[in-house]
Amino acid sequence: MRFYEFEAKALLAKQRVPLPKGGTAETAEEARKLAADIGGAVVLKSQVLSGGRMKAGGVKFAETPDEAAGIAEEIMKLEISGQLPKCVSVEQKAAVAKEYYLGVTYDAVAKLPVMIVSDMGGIDIEEVAEQHPDHVAKAHFSTLTPFTDFRAKELIASLGIKGRELTQLTSIVARLVRVFQQYDLTLAEINPLAQLEDGSFVALDCHLDMEDEARDRHQGVLDELGIAPDETRQGRPPTEFEIRGARVDQVDPRGVAGRVVEFEGNLGCVIGAGGGSLTIFDAIQKHGGKPANYCEIGGNPSVRKAAELTKLILSKPGVKKICVIMNVVSNTRVDIVARGVIKGVVEAGFDPADKIAIFRIPGAWEKDGFAILDKYGVEYCDRSVSMSEAARRAVEKVKSGA
Amino acid sequence: MFVRVDLTPEAASDKELAKKLAQICPVDIFEVDGGGSVKIVEENVDECVLCELCIEAAPPGGVKIVKLYSDEVLQR
Numbered sequence: 001m002r003f004y005e006f007e008a009k010a011l012l013a014k015q016r017v018p019l020p021k022g023g024t025a026e027t028a029e030e031a032r033k034l035a036a037d038i039g040g041a042v043v044l045k046s047q048v049l050s051g052g053r054m055k056a057g058g059v060k061f062a063e064t065p066d067e068a069a070g071i072a073e074e075i076m077k078l079e080i081s082g083q084l085p086k087c088v089s090v091e092q093k094a095a096v097a098k099e100y101y102l103g104v105t106y107d108a109v110a111k112l113p114v115m116i117v118s119d120m121g122g123i124d125i126e127e128v129a130e131q132h133p134d135h136v137a138k139a140h141f142s143t144l145t146p147f148t149d150f151r152a153k154e155l156i157a158s159l160g161i162k163g164r165e166l167t168q169l170t171s172i173v174a175r176l177v178r179v180f181q182q183y184d185l186t187l188a189e190i191n192p193l194a195q196l197e198d199g200s201f202v203a204l205d206c207h208l209d210m211e212d213e214a215r216d217r218h219q220g221v222l223d224e225l226g227i228a229p230d231e232t233r234q235g236r237p238p239t240e241f242e243i244r245g246a247r248v249d250q251v252d253p254r255g256v257a258g259r260v261v262e263f264e265g266n267l268g269c270v271i272g273a274g275g276g277s278l279t280i281f282d283a284i285q286k287h288g289g290k291p292a293n294y295c296e297i298g299g300n301p302s303v304r305k306a307a308e309l310t311k312l313i314l315s316k317p318g319v320k321k322i323c324v325i326m327n328v329v330s331n332t333r334v335d336i337v338a339r340g341v342i343k344g345v346v347e348a349g350f351d352p353a354d355k356i357a358i359f360r361i362p363g364a365w366e367k368d369g370f371a372i373l374d375k376y377g378v379e380y381c382d383r384s385v386s387m388s389e390a391a392r393r394a395v396e397k398v399k400s401g402a
Numbered sequence: 403m404f405v406r407v408d409l410t411p412e413a414a415s416d417k418e419l420a421k422k423l424a425q426i427c428p429v430d431i432f433e434v435d436g437g438g439s440v441k442i443v444e445e446n447v448d449e450c451v452l453c454e455l456c457i458e459a460a461p462p463g464g465v466k467i468v469k470l471y472s473d474e475v476l477q478r
Contacts, residue, residue, distance in 0.1 A: 302429075303404075303449050339404045339448055346403070368452075368469070372404060375471040 022091030031072030184214030255301030265290025306340020334369030
């Protein structure tokens, strides 16, 4: 779940990360008052859940309160990535001498959180890492032992930063790590962290994402920020298809058959298990296929849930076939998913042998599952066929119309 | 589509068994009808997880689960 910049800054403020003086406004008059209170030049920023605000015209500077009011009015009407701003932030314009990047996220390969620091902030860290790798330093840390500031200091020092800068940056990186851990974040970025002309530091922009599954643990702080439990915080409003997908998952508490995201392709996806969804989605694209949707299925959903998800996907215009691919399952049963998917296809008025391009779910109760698929003439495979190969076969079938 | 539940007439009319089956089935295939007998909830039959608790609860042969995709019969 992504936080608006002003909310993210409120969380950073709790750890005393230095921030520019400012606030948020929903009207031109509020912006004028904030600018007058701040005094001097201000920066106004559209509060949308999207990057690229500067390029889209959602970040502007004003020299006077009147100018701030006019700009705020413009920004409030400006749509960025299909979103109108929740509000406009009005902050003191900083006299920047140098910009840094600070980030904390999870390294899925190392299975550990990682701190990232660069002395080239203000631009995409991926670009810096590619073009100036010597200006990016990374260090993993454990969540099992308390974090010590010394780890941050070592990391920053590895970039050749010394003296007062090293001391100040150490404290800010350590605070960012604490915010990351305290609020179960998946990403905590300050970019840029500005070093001002007087040598002090201030976080000009930041991006925090909270793990969706952790929302219940942080209801207190979310209430404080005014974030309702049903506020999904997707990058765009959910489509009707996605809303219907969420309803499918809410039918009963057994397993997951939802988290549907709509795409424009022709291959419907009933995919999941242990991170399988992303892998399978990528594999379909790698083999030249066009997924019609992303979804997650796992945890042994009921036959009804699997059937309703299948029907939903088949109801999407342009879907030629579906592929049913999962990682090796243990607590999810192959036979239950097979029943659900076949039931869904039949109830939608199609022949499972024609509509299911491939069924690749190895694991618990696969003997029964495969017997069901045999009866309905559905092509299936076991774990000796990789998810990638199964995706390739599905893509080929859609392309050839077989 | 996938599973059929068969009860003998004796099992179906057994009021004590009806209560027991309604209680133990994890996917609510059994209910107690107005007369106290066993009622099968048809829309839940395909949810059967083949746990065989109903077979164990009933007298031998009282409840049978038929896998319609393989003709295998689960019974005591």
